[in-house]
Structure formats: structure tokens, C-alpha cells
Amino acid sequence: MKYQHWVKIVLLLLGVKANRYFHQYHLILESKTWTEAQRYCREKYTDLATVDNMEDMNQLMAAGKGYSGEVWLGLVRANTGRWQWSDGSRDLHYTNWAATEPNDIDGTGNCVEINSLGKWNDLSYQTQNYVACYECEAFDCRSRDDVKGEPFFVVHSGSWTWNESQIHCKEAHVDMAVVLSKEDNEVIRGLAFNNSVWIGLFREYWEWSDPSATYFRYWKREKPDNLGGNENCVLSVLGEQGVWDDWPCEWQFPFFCHGPLKSKLSVVKTRILSTSDPNELGISDQLLQQLQVQLGNLKVSDYRLSWKVQQDGQIFQEEEEGGPEQKGGCEVEEG
Incomplete structure (x- = not known):
């Protein structure tokens, strides 16, 4: 038989097996252009590295331990210019722009403050303001879709760039403040004692290669600056705590892939x-x-x-x- x-x-x-909560990063010590690195990662792994949060940044730095140079990440300029909240939500039904705003007056007005009059203004991320974060009484308030714990706002005084504000809010709270109503706007204005204060709204010009809808950024101070008008790809400077810099895509660097x-x-x-x-x-x-x-x-x-x-x-x-x-x-x- x-x-x-x-x-x-x-x-x-x-x-x-890749950890479900973290990306699995692989440092490839071969110098390639951004496009060549993307092709390599897609053939061998999943894609060029995506970074969702500070936990991912710590994982990436651990994967690159012993190397201190620049490495490509999967972030690339998309020129979409859409307004986006830092926590990834896209509800922009409520706005409170000042007259003639947003005007992007010097070409760098990509981040939004509530000014002393309670109105919204687009400014360069390098401007220094107070910062408004939000907290929750329940963890799933993060999504703000099915809120079981009402969000509340925390304002920190001092001189914060928008990038510094985002990192601080994600580390110490949930994220930068998302303003969904006139009431939210007035609460934040009051907590800031009528000082100008950053909120989580920004104009998004970047997208991930994979593509992920994550809006965490870890820019080096005064970056991105698009020096020369052609810095369209993003690298991490491992010798400087992994901070990000925009760079011409044609340059060759080692790179991080993610995925098994x-x-x-x-x-x-x-x-x-x-x-x-x-x-x-x-x-x-x-x-x-x-x-x-x-x-x-x-x-x-x-x-x-x-x-x-x-x-x-x-x-x-x-x-x-x-x-x-x-x-x-x-x-x-x-x-």
C-alpha cells in the first residue's frame, strides 16, 4: 500500500521572531544611497527603519552600539504639506487661526502655537515657547476615539522648541496637546497664563518608506533645514544620541533595516x-x-x-x- x-x-x-511591540533593527555597514539602501532592506528584510517612539529609538541605538557615524533611516520628504496632530489623530474640525494665518511667512512655519490672545499661529519649529501636553486617566484615552478617561492638559513653562516639546510630551505624558474645541483652547491658554504655547499641530512634509502612519520625530536642534534645497532624506547621527538630520539622498551611508x-x-x-x-x-x-x-x-x-x-x-x-x-x-x- x-x-x-x-x-x-x-x-x-x-x-x-520580531517583537510585536518593537521594530527589529539591523545595522548594515555597507555605504549606499538612500534609494539603494531602501531596495536592499526591502529585498532582505521588511524596509528601511521606521521609528515610532523613544522606545524604538533606544532599540535602534542598542542595535547600532559600537558605531558612531551617520546611518540612513526610512524617512523621506513627501511634500504633502498636510496639517497633522503629533499623536497621529487627524481631526481638524476645530481651528482657531489668527487673521491671515497660517501664512508660512518665511517658509519654515510648520508648527503651531496658541498665542497670547488665544489664536493659532504657524511658526518655525526653532521658536521657543511654553509647551502644552495632554494626559489621560485611562490608557486608551491615547486614541481619543473611545475615551474612557477624559484627557487633561499639562503646560510646562520655559523655552522649548517644537521638537523638544514633542519629545518631552511623549516621554513624560501621552503627547502634545490636541485641541478639539474652543473649551480645550481656553483651558490651555489659561494654564499658560496667556503666554505663547506650543500645541501638537504641525505641517507634515515627511513620510516613512514602509509606509507607517507614525509622527514621532527626533530632529537635531535647528533641523531639518533643507540646506541647498535638496536634503530630502533622513539619517540618524549615532554619535550624537541618534538625533536626526536631513541630508541629500545621493550621499552614501550605512543604514538601518527593520523586520526579520x-x-x-x-x-x-x-x-x-x-x-x-x-x-x-x-x-x-x-x-x-x-x-x-x-x-x-x-x-x-x-x-x-x-x-x-x-x-x-x-x-x-x-x-x-x-x-x-x-x-x-x-x-x-x-x-
Whole structure:
């Protein structure tokens, strides 16, 4: 009696599953342009590195330990120019612009303050203001879609650039203040004692290669500056705590990819001759062990071996005696 069966062999180039809460970063010490680095990462991993928050930045810095130069990230100029809240929400139904605002008067007015009169004004991120953050009584207030704990605002006095404000709010609170109503606006104005104060609204000109809808930024002071008008790609300066700088995409640097190494999947069809049903308990396990021994003899490593279960729930299917020969097949997912 002959039974045909399928053997599923997954040859893993990397036997580590990516952490669901953090990106898995890989420093590639080959100098490439941003576009070449993107192509490499998409072929070998998932994409150029995306950074969602400070936890990710810490992970990235740990992955780059021992190297202090510049490395490409996956952030690139998109020239969309849309208004966006720092926490990723897009509700801009309420606005309170001052007359003639936003006017982007010097070409750098990408961030928004509430001025002393309670009106909104677009300014350069390098301007120094008070900063308004928001907190929550419940963790899921972060989404502000199904609020179980009402958000409340915290204003910090002092001289903060918009980038410094964003980092501080994300680390110490939930994020920069999202203003959804006149009441929100007046509360923040009061907490700032009529001083100008940053809120979380900014004009977004950047997007991630993968593409992710994350709006965390970790710019170096006075960056991005688009020096020369062609600094359209972003790198991390590992020797300066990983802060970001905009740079011409044609320059060559090492780079970070994220995601696990892609696996190679092979499905191998084979036959066995047996006088007993190999679907019986224990027989299939013994056969799998024998296959693993054979793969070991062939010096094959870093793989996961398992049976492919058929639609009827069986691993092996009986062939009729004298029936047409069943041809084998192989399914491969290249890494």
C-alpha cells in the first residue's frame, strides 16, 4: 500500500521572531544611497527603519552600539504639506487661526502655537515657547476615539522648541496637546497664563518608506533645514544620541533595516511504501524525526520542519494500486 504525503520545510535565515511591540533593527555597514539602501532592506528584510517612539529609538541605538557615524533611516520628504496632530489623530474640525494665518511667512512655519490672545499661529519649529501636553486617566484615552478617561492638559513653562516639546510630551505624558474645541483652547491658554504655547499641530512634509502612519520625530536642534534645497532624506547621527538630520539622498551611508530576515519556504512532495497507515498516532512523528536526522547529515541548519495537513485533516493520502502516477511539486518562497 502506498501513501503520498507532503513535507513542509521552512528554512529560516534568522530564527528570531520580531517583537510585536518593537521594530527589529539591523545595522548594515555597507555605504549606499538612500534609494539603494531602501531596495536592499526591502529585498532582505521588511524596509528601511521606521521609528515610532523613544522606545524604538533606544532599540535602534542598542542595535547600532559600537558605531558612531551617520546611518540612513526610512524617512523621506513627501511634500504633502498636510496639517497633522503629533499623536497621529487627524481631526481638524476645530481651528482657531489668527487673521491671515497660517501664512508660512518665511517658509519654515510648520508648527503651531496658541498665542497670547488665544489664536493659532504657524511658526518655525526653532521658536521657543511654553509647551502644552495632554494626559489621560485611562490608557486608551491615547486614541481619543473611545475615551474612557477624559484627557487633561499639562503646560510646562520655559523655552522649548517644537521638537523638544514633542519629545518631552511623549516621554513624560501621552503627547502634545490636541485641541478639539474652543473649551480645550481656553483651558490651555489659561494654564499658560496667556503666554505663547506650543500645541501638537504641525505641517507634515515627511513620510516613512514602509509606509507607517507614525509622527514621532527626533530632529537635531535647528533641523531639518533643507540646506541647498535638496536634503530630502533622513539619517540618524549615532554619535550624537541618534538625533536626526536631513541630508541629500545621493550621499552614501550605512543604514538601518527593520523586520526579520525573510524566510525561504519549501513544500516537498514524497511517497512512502507502508503496510500500515502512517496517519496512525506516533508513526508520523517517527518519520519526521528520521527526516530531521537526514537533514542534519546533509549539514542543513536553521530550519523548521512540519507536516502539511490536508483538507480532510489527514497528513497521508492512500493511492489506488495501478493508478496514474502522482507527480511531485515544490513551492518556494525566496528570502
